[in-house]
Amino acid sequence: MIAATRSFLVPFIRRPVAAAGLGILVCMTAAAILAPILAPYDPSKIEPISRLLPPNAAHWFGTDQFGRDILSRVIYGARLALLIGVGVVSFALITGVPAGVLSALYPRFGRVMMRLIDVLMSFPALLLALGLIVILGRGVSNAILAIGVVYLTTTSRITYGLTLRLRTETYVEAANSMGAGALWTIRKHVLPNLVSPLLVQASFVFAFAQLSAASLDFLGLGAPPEIPSWGNMLAEGRIFITRAPWLLFFPGFAIAITAFSLNLVGDALRDRLDPRFRNMLNGNRR
Amino acid sequence: MGSYAMHRTAAAVATLAAASVIIFFFIHAIPGDPLYVLLGDSATPDQVDALRTRLGLDQPIVFQYFQWLANVARGDLGTSIFFQAPVTRVIRDGAETSILLASITMIWITLIGVPVGVIAAMRHGSWLDQCLSGVAMLLASIPTFWVGLYLILIFAAWLGWLPSSGYPSIFEQGGLTNLRYLLLPSLALAAPNAALILRLTRASMLDVAREDYIRTARAKGIRPMRVILRHILRNALLAVVSAFGFTFAALISEAVVTETVFALPGIGQLVVQSILRRDYPVIQGIILVTVVLYLAVNLLVDLSYRLLDPRVELS
Amino acid sequence: MLRVRDLSISIGGQTGFTDIVSSVSFEIGKGEILGLVGESGCGKSMTSLAIMGLLDRAGPWVRTGRVELAGFDVIHSEPYQRVEAGHGGIAMIFQEPMSSLNPVMKIGEQIEEAIAVHQRTPGAKRTLTARELLEMVRIPDAAMQLDAYPHQLSGGMRQRVMIAIALACQPQVLIADEPTTALDVTVQAQILSLLRELCDTLGLSILFITHDLGVVAQLVDRVAVMYAGRVVETATVERIFSAPAHRYTEALLSCLPDAAHRGQRLTTIPGQAARPGQVRQGCTFAPRCRYAVDVCASDAPPDALLPGDHHALCHFPRGVSP
Numbered sequence: 001m002i003a004a005t006r007s008f009l010v011p012f013i014r015r016p017v018a019a020a021g022l023g024i025l026v027c028m029t030a031a032a033i034l035a036p037i038l039a040p041y042d043p044s045k046i047e048p049i050s051r052l053l054p055p056n057a058a059h060w061f062g063t064d065q066f067g068r069d070i071l072s073r074v075i076y077g078a079r080l081a082l083l084i085g086v087g088v089v090s091f092a093l094i095t096g097v098p099a100g101v102l103s104a105l106y107p108r109f110g111r112v113m114m115r116l117i118d119v120l121m122s123f124p125a126l127l128l129a130l131g132l133i134v135i136l137g138r139g140v141s142n143a144i145l146a147i148g149v150v151y152l153t154t155t156s157r158i159t160y161g162l163t164l165r166l167r168t169e170t171y172v173e174a175a176n177s178m179g180a181g182a183l184w185t186i187r188k189h190v191l192p193n194l195v196s197p198l199l200v201q202a203s204f205v206f207a208f209a210q211l212s213a214a215s216l217d218f219l220g221l222g223a224p225p226e227i228p229s230w231g232n233m234l235a236e237g238r239i240f241i242t243r244a245p246w247l248l249f250f251p252g253f254a255i256a257i258t259a260f261s262l263n264l265v266g267d268a269l270r271d272r273l274d275p276r277f278r279n280m281l282n283g284n285r286r
Numbered sequence: 287m288g289s290y291a292m293h294r295t296a297a298a299v300a301t302l303a304a305a306s307v308i309i310f311f312f313i314h315a316i317p318g319d320p321l322y323v324l325l326g327d328s329a330t331p332d333q334v335d336a337l338r339t340r341l342g343l344d345q346p347i348v349f350q351y352f353q354w355l356a357n358v359a360r361g362d363l364g365t366s367i368f369f370q371a372p373v374t375r376v377i378r379d380g381a382e383t384s385i386l387l388a389s390i391t392m393i394w395i396t397l398i399g400v401p402v403g404v405i406a407a408m409r410h411g412s413w414l415d416q417c418l419s420g421v422a423m424l425l426a427s428i429p430t431f432w433v434g435l436y437l438i439l440i441f442a443a444w445l446g447w448l449p450s451s452g453y454p455s456i457f458e459q460g461g462l463t464n465l466r467y468l469l470l471p472s473l474a475l476a477a478p479n480a481a482l483i484l485r486l487t488r489a490s491m492l493d494v495a496r497e498d499y500i501r502t503a504r505a506k507g508i509r510p511m512r513v514i515l516r517h518i519l520r521n522a523l524l525a526v527v528s529a530f531g532f533t534f535a536a537l538i539s540e541a542v543v544t545e546t547v548f549a550l551p552g553i554g555q556l557v558v559q560s561i562l563r564r565d566y567p568v569i570q571g572i573i574l575v576t577v578v579l580y581l582a583v584n585l586l587v588d589l590s591y592r593l594l595d596p597r598v599e600l601s
Numbered sequence: 602m603l604r605v606r607d608l609s610i611s612i613g614g615q616t617g618f619t620d621i622v623s624s625v626s627f628e629i630g631k632g633e634i635l636g637l638v639g640e641s642g643c644g645k646s647m648t649s650l651a652i653m654g655l656l657d658r659a660g661p662w663v664r665t666g667r668v669e670l671a672g673f674d675v676i677h678s679e680p681y682q683r684v685e686a687g688h689g690g691i692a693m694i695f696q697e698p699m700s701s702l703n704p705v706m707k708i709g710e711q712i713e714e715a716i717a718v719h720q721r722t723p724g725a726k727r728t729l730t731a732r733e734l735l736e737m738v739r740i741p742d743a744a745m746q747l748d749a750y751p752h753q754l755s756g757g758m759r760q761r762v763m764i765a766i767a768l769a770c771q772p773q774v775l776i777a778d779e780p781t782t783a784l785d786v787t788v789q790a791q792i793l794s795l796l797r798e799l800c801d802t803l804g805l806s807i808l809f810i811t812h813d814l815g816v817v818a819q820l821v822d823r824v825a826v827m828y829a830g831r832v833v834e835t836a837t838v839e840r841i842f843s844a845p846a847h848r849y850t851e852a853l854l855s856c857l858p859d860a861a862h863r864g865q866r867l868t869t870i871p872g873q874a875a876r877p878g879q880v881r882q883g884c885t886f887a888p889r890c891r892y893a894v895d896v897c898a899s900d901a902p903p904d905a906l907l908p909g910d911h912h913a914l915c916h917f918p919r920g921v922s923p
Contacts, residue, residue: 017420115300115301115304116304118301119301119304119305119308122301122302122305122577122580122581123305123573123576123577123580124535124536124538124539124576124577124580125535125536125539126538126539126540126542126543127538127539127542127557127572127573127576130542130557130558130561130569131312131569131573133561134312134316134561134566134569135312135315135316135317207427211427211429214429214431215429215431215539215540215542215543218429218431218543218546219542219543219546219558220562221558221561234429234431234432234435238435238547241435241436241438241439241443242439242443245436245439248432248435248436252428252429252432252435255428255429255432256424256427256428256429256432257427259427259428260423260424260427260428262427263423263426263427264423267423411659497700498695498697498700498701499700499701499702499703499704501655501695501701502695502701502702502703502763502766503703503714504655504679504680504681505653505655505680505692505693506680506692506714506715506718506766506769506770507680507681507683507684507689507715507718507719507770508680508681508714508715508718509681510679510681516714517703517706520705520706521703521704521705524705594705595704595705596704596705596750596752597704597705597750597752
């Protein structure tokens with residue numbers, strides 16, 4: 001466990017920018033967990049006398065059109081951001097990895113499966129998510145599901161490609177020639193080698209999930225309005241852009257810095273990968 | 287040429303066929319009676335009966351699918367509940383805005399992403415390269431609509447140089463000068479995508495620069511600039527060209543949000559409003575049209591890639 | 602024709618560098634083929650890239666030394682700089698003919714590009730010259746192959762194209778870095794005889810880099826043996842095979858399988874090849890040498906001069922009684 005942690009940290013030594021990205025993510029996670037302690041105000045408390053205040057000593061990030069404290073809302077927003085990210089990544093991995101591995105090991109199943117993925121990928125990402133939202137309805141879990149389906153496609157494609165590659169590696173062929181069974185091969189040779197590339201993929205998916213969720217919120221089709229998500233804050237504050245520019249600055253900045261940090265971390269991890277796998281992880285899809 | 291193109295086209299058509307099944311069942315997956323879904327909740331029983339006969343909803347579902355497919359082939363995508371007009375016409379009304387927005391954005395992406403990526407690669411490792419790469423990654427991480435909102439604030443509200451929203455057709459009064467309405471939206475839309483193309487151009491330039499044949503080119507005594515442009519860039523662009531397929535898909539996704547921010551009367555805003563209005567036939571139509579368009583663009587990218595890379599012929 | 606003097610190539614910074622090639626010196630006369638022989642990792646390819654001026658800016662760098670081409674020092678200059686200064690005369694062919702040609706350019710274009718740089722031929726005549734070059738390297742259907750792409754040719758044909766490109770540079774010296782290693786044995790023989798022929802007819806000097814002693818015996822006039830970044834022995838090919846002086850050369854030759862010892866265990870050199878910079882004191886081969894004594898591990902070996910311009914960097918060269 002300690003060795004694993006250490007090897008995870010290696011890419012960040014001597015890369016101050018990537019290390020900063022990792023630091024920001026740790027802070028964000030801490031903010032999400034400790035939100036009730038860290039937030040100076042109740043994020044939903046309406047305070048009509050202090051509407052649209054610019055940043056000041058009492059409200060560091062200012063207040064919104066209902067007099068709610070923006071700092072507190074941004075801190076609570078980290079909770080949803082984390083939930084969406086973890087949710088989408090988990091969904092994409094839990095569905096995409098088995099689909100990819102099995103497709104690579106059983107070509108007949110694989111041909112059907114990958115055709116299906118092709119079909120799903122012929123829908124532009126946000127339209128696919130929007131279509132699913134229309135069917136499922138608005139809500140946090142539905143947003144996770146809708147975005148998760150989008151990234152299930154890329155994740156299974158990448159897993160498929162990686163597994164195919166691994167299967168032709170000399171040591172895997174050697175194991176097979178010595179009579180190792182399919183399950184043994186998966187457990188001993190395929191899965192352990194998938195961990196690092198999938199970690200890279202996970203950080204990119206986490207980043208894109210933030211942007212997709214923010215888009216859904218902004219269009220009024222994501223988290224319900226009573227939830228203080230960064231996207232909702234942008235959607236609600238939109239019409240006040242000229243009167244109170246700070247209103248949009250902080251939540252937008254929170255989204256950007258989160259996605260940016262995740263991309264930095266993903267990049268740092270990717271640069272440590274075996275070069276043969278590196279180029280397979282460019283499947284940016286937004 | 288022929289067999290490759292035909293093979294790729296056949297694959298695209300097969301994908302489209304499968305996608306059409308999903309799109310057809312979209313209406314049936316929405317909770318509620320598909321007839322009310324298609325006609326809206328305010329439909330009268332007479333209308334419902336008329337539609338049932340027209341669509342043959344008493345027929346088996348497979349038959350209905352082919353009926354729908356036949357209608358689509360004739361250009362009949364159904365009727366908009368909100369506009370009470372053919373979906374094709376509703377979509378066509380938004381097409382001008384969206385096509386122009388996408389085209390202008392593509393120009394930005396190519397004009398900014400590729401040359402700046404080349405410069406970053408040439409100065410690889412320098413502070414300039416690190417700055418450019420950092421900015422590119424930042425731009426790729428910022429939500430388009432956030433960029434859009436602040437562009438509106440700065441260039442429309444504060445400086446007053448450009449209009450903040452809307453887009454009158456270039457065929458109306460103002461003519462081509464109306465394109466200025468698309469300047470800010472296209473910049474907002476281009477930012478993250480140009481950033482991705484920049485990163486890709488840079489990365490593939492550096493990859494190609496390590497190839498043996500670049501060493502051969504240098505050994506010939508060609509000047510460095512010519513090595514970069516004729517040998518490195520020419521090969522690096524192959525990867526960039528193939529990326530234009532998914533860039534286009536990203537563009538469609540982000541255009542939905544951007545058109546909403548800038549209140550542009552395009553297909554993107556139409557789909558959002560149709561979702562809020564529960565105008566399902568329009569949503570279905572738009573999804574179908576975008577999928578067709580996306581597959582067509584990818585096919586084109588595929589075929590042009592083949593023209594650029596002589597090796598593909600064999601595989 | 603080409604004279605390399607005291608060439609050292611280092612990795613690391615200006616302070617705290619490690620030499621991966623140390624004080625390499627040799628010369629090649631007009632129409633002569635010098636074989637630079639050594640195990641992989643001994644620094645022979647690095648030496649050739651440094652002579653050619655093709656070391657990466659970020660990688661190993663030339664610390665000391667001169668490379669004289671017809672009397673002019675051309676070290677530190679990239680090929681295009683040499684062309685501009687009027688000393689374009691070194692060309693190079695590489696180990697991997699499969700990846701050494703630009704995949705998206707026609708063969709003709711790639712040859713003509715070199716012609717345009719090195720010969721002031723007007724555009725229309727370049728195609729003709731390119732065709733003549735292809736004929737010179739024995740490519741059948743030369744006129745047709747000008748329009749071919751590299752992937753349409755076999756490995757041997759591609760290496761011929763590489764030679765044609767090199768000849769288009771009108772070189773006085775050709776550096777061939779393991780040009781036949783990636784090829785079939787029959788194709789290998791054809792390429793070798795082509796190189797020999799070019800050397801004889803054009804008076805080309807060739808620096809032939811290889812680890813294959815069989816190729817050396819077939820092709821070269823003189824041999825420089827490299828071990829761990831140093832040239833440890835230089836002699837004519839006859840002397841190297843009949844009377845090797847350096848103990849490393851001797852050990853290397855004894856590893857060659859030979860029909861007289863059929864059925865016996867193959868000889869190997871004990872231990873592992875020293876990495877350049879690994880042995881800091883004494884003779885680099887001492888840790889593996891079965892004749893080594895104390896002085897070998899402590900003092901740098903002298904340059905022993907034997908009859909017939911035969912050099913060996915050894916305390917106790919074979920055939921010389923101590």
